[in-house]
Structure formats: C-alpha cells, structure tokens
Amino acid sequence: MRTTLFRIGTPALAIGCLIMIFLIATNRELPAVAWNVILNPANFQSFKILFISIILEAFPFILLGILFSALLQVFVTDEMIRRMMPRNPVAGVLVGGLLGIFFPLCECGMIPVVRRLIRKGMPAYIGIVYLLAGPIVNPIVFSSTFMAFRTSPEIAYARMIAAFVIAVLIGLLLSRFMKQSPLRTDGRHAAKGVAHFHHENNVRVHDHLQSNPHLHNTIDFKKGRIRSKISSTMSHASEEFFEMGQYLLIGALLTAVIQTVVGRDVLVGFAGEPMFAYPFMMAFAFILSICSTSDAFIAASFNGIFQPGPLLAFLVFGPMVDFKNTLMLMSTFKLRIVALLIALTAVLTVAATLIAEVIL
C-alpha cells in the first residue's frame, strides 16, 4: 500500500511541479503569488464552483461505468467475453474502434469497464482501442460536435474519422508489439508473490472473510443466489468508486485550479504560430479535461482564432488523453503503457489533423 502512495504521489507531485513551472514561465510570478490568487475571494468562488461542478457532472457517468463494470464482473463469465472477441487482431481492433457506437460511455466511465474487460480476457489492445475511440466515436459526441460546428459540419466528420483511424493504428501497433499485460497489477503479484498490493486481491481475501459466498469462480457463479449477486455487485462497485474517485477528485481539483489561475490570453498568444498551435491546442485540451460531450462547444469558441487543424487536434486529443483520465489511467495501466499511449496519441493526432487541415 505504501508503494501505491508513491505511485500516486510521485506523478501527482511531478505534475504539480510542472504546473508551477508553467506558471512561473508564463506569468513570471512566484508560486506564492499563485496561492494568493487562489485564496482571493472571487477566485476561491470560481475554484469552488468549478471543482464541485466537475465532480457532480462526472458522478453519473463514473457511477454508470462502475455499475456496468461490476455487473460485467458478476454476471458475465470470462468464457463469454473470450468467445465474443474476434481472433483476428485486425478485426478485433476494428470492433474495438466501433464499440463506442453501441456502448457510448464517456471517458470517466470507460476506464473501469475496460479494465474489467481486459481482466476478463478481452485482448488488451482491443480494450485500449475502445478506450481511445469510445469517447469520440459515439452518437452522442457526434451530435454535440455537429451542433457546435453547425457551420462547418466537416469538422464533426473529420473528428470521428481521425479518432477512429488513430485508435485503430495504435491498436494494430499494440497487437504486434505488446506482449505483456498492460494492467498495473497483473504482472506484479505474479512476480512478487504478494497479493496485498492489489485491491482486487484484497477484495478476494476480504470478501470471503465476510462470509459471503464468493462469486469469482464459475461454480459459485451458477449456485449464487440473487441476493449474493447483488451484494457482490455492490461490493465491487463501491470498491471501484473509491479507487476511481480519488483520481477523479485529484483531476477535478487541479483542473479547477488551472482554469482559475491560467488565463486564455496566455494561451491565445500561441495561436499565431502554426508550429505552436497544434501542441498548444492539445495541451489545452489536456489541461481542461472536459467531458467529450461538451468539449466541442469550447472548441467552437476558439473558431476564428485557430485554424480547423488545431481545433480538430483539440477535439481528437482531449477525449483520448486528458489530465483527469491520465490519472485514472495510471491507476489501471502500467506507467510505461500510459506514457507510450500519450506519446503515440499525440504524434498521431498531429499527423492526422495536419492531413485533415490539408483536405478540409
């Protein structure tokens, strides 16, 4: 458990430091001044409203994701998942990319579901493709993008296509080169032979202490009565709520601080240089961490300042990788995989949106 603290603590501190460095570099203010900025009453109000509103807005989706994941755990056997998944990696990746159309979850709800699916035997690369494409390639996000960019509907189409292509490319790469499980704890307890680093192992240990007939193996599963199934679902769900919730809260906290402290004028300074416009809009999407259902409206407010290319980069990169969900990803996947995913997504987003800019 101590290692878990370091695992959360170190990246969180590192990110905190990066933010401080960014503030110092852009405003030439001391960090102490940044704290004064937060503590001034008007900014405190903005911070509080943003912080709580991000949490409240994410709750329904995260709860839905957790519930869905717990139901998968209790009611769907590994065998069923394995049978449903295509054998062929190409087919699998394509299916993963389109899964969002049938299960439109947003990025916060998706991580517990994908983790569960991978643990239950879905090939990890398919899970990751779903994780990347799902928050964009789905009907809800398409309609909100279409609405926000009513005067240039091609943006909505380009967003869907670019996201799908990027996710599929990453999935194909991973299916070739990723041999180990990307999940954080899978290799771990095998290597160390110690079960306690890992919450699910804890759940197993503790649940049977709690006398509940446990449902992890199929024999129990068949015998299990409704009551114990419900109980098991609830147990998984509330465990996951606290596990995912802590990352959501850290993400919401830092997002609210950043939105309160860093002004758009600082950001718009980058708009003129196309060299900077792409990385800038992606960094901005990363920092904002807004749900993919409403980010199109933010992007639309930048129209006229930015070319379609950088706007598209914002729309494609943000839902795939942002501040809030990076923290959540780190709770689930190995750090190396998270870093690799962010890097690949960033590079491919720039490439895809540059191409789109030329076509549009």
Next chain:
Amino acid sequence: MTTTQHLIRFLLLAGFAMLIVYLFRTGDMTLFIAPKMELLVKLSAIGLYAAAIYQLYAALKARRKSHAADCDCDHQHSSSRTKNIFVYSLFILPLTLGFLTPTGTLGSALAAKKGMSFTGNEMISRSATETSSDPVSLSTKGSSGNNNDNTLDELFPYDEYTVDHARLAKQLYEQPLIVVPEGRFIETLTALDLYRDAFMGKEIEISGFIYREEEMGEDRMAISRFAMNCCSADALPYGLLTTWPKANEYAEDDWVKGTGKLSISNYMGNEILTVELTKIERIPAPASPYVYPDLEFGF
C-alpha cells in the same frame, strides 16, 4: 476491510448523496450544472445512497466477523494508514466546500480568465460569412414574396449556415425595443453581430453582470452572462460592450439592466458592436446566473 473503514466509506458516500440533495434543496444546483444534467445527477444521488447503505451493511457484517478479520488482513493497516488518510481527505474536501462555504456565482474574475466574447458565437461570425460562398444569391432566390420581404432579405442576407440567425434577426428587427432574452442570449448576440449594419441605431435592452477590462477606460464596460452547456467548467462568458459616462460607478460583478442604442466602437483595434447606454439600473442577481444555448434553435 475493517468496520471503521466501512463506516468511513458509508459516511463519505452518504455525504455526497446528501450534498446533491442539499444543493437541489437550496437551489444552488443551478450554479454547478445545466438543467439538462439535473436528472442524471439526481439519479447518481440514488446510486450513492445505495452504495452507502451497502457499506453500512458491510460494516455490521465486518463487526460480527471481526475476530476472523484480525488474522489475515491486519498487516496492511499500519502501512496503508497514510494512504487512507490522504484518499479520504480528498473525498472530504469537496464535501466541506459544498456544505460549509457559501456559494457565490461565477463572475468577472473567471470571465477574464476564460476570455470574454463580444461577438456572440464565434462559429457564426461575420468573418465566417464573408468567406462563405456568395451569401446573397441564396437569399434572393428564396424571396419570391412581397416587397417588404424583399427589402428585409436584402438587409439580412443568409446562406445555409446563417439562415436561422437571419430569421431571428428579422424578428428582432421588427421589434421597437430589442430585449436580449435569457433563453436565446447567445443566439441573439450572434444575430445582432452578424447583421450589425442593419441594427445600427436600434434600441436594445440587456441584463447581466458588469465585466471590465483595463483597456476599456472609464466610460466603457461590458454587460455579460456566462453560457453553460453541461457544467460550469465549460461555461463561457458572452457580453456586449457598452458606453456610459459614469461607468466607473458600477463595480465589477454588479448586476444591471441597460438600455441604449446600438453602434460600433473601436476596441483594441477591432470594430466591436457597442451599446450607447441611455439608461442603466441595478437589478438583483437572477436565480440562475447562467444562460444556456437554445438547443431547439434552428430545428
């Protein structure tokens, strides 16, 4: 997991559920999320309550079995205490903020950070229509009606993307006093800006909070609102620049209703639609400080 931990989790889950109920009761929920999200948030309160009750049940169960729990899992208690304190205090923070600190509204401070828009929706800006193909041709084709319609169509040329704003602009044009409505705040500002030439000299009334930038000087200020889509993290400020000789008598974030004539003024090198105020009065802050995009607009 110990009884205490289950109880802490019970309290936190119940706390969040109660925070949601509390915010709905006090009416403060509108400050955080848009009306279309309200049902979902209410449902999540039910989910949180259910999880809380489960934790209570698990706590009672763990207590009965506490002698058994001692054997296998106490090894982690000491080492995980720091982490638990860290995690649980993270969950306590929003609860404390939500229950114990008074809730204000978003105002100038955040508007300055988010960047005020003086031209309505930037998607449908004048520059966008100027570059689009031959806006007038479509409208002249479409107007086979009487003379009156023809002149209106000439005033409000449109293409396929601005047709709805042109229709709104025509409605606004026929009003002796244009009152910027809450329901279509952004759409109205967009239509006014799009067809600003037609609206020169028209009477307009707009309510909102005062927003000011240094460059505005002593006789200019903006009357503005925050427009929210889902939650206040995606709220963006929209406003109209106004001129008033004694503008500095109004503090930032004061709520006012201003009436005046539409004109153009030069602000930071851009020609900006401006209201030359003839009358201004303070008003109480409205129940919901936000405006929401009209999702049915144009459908």
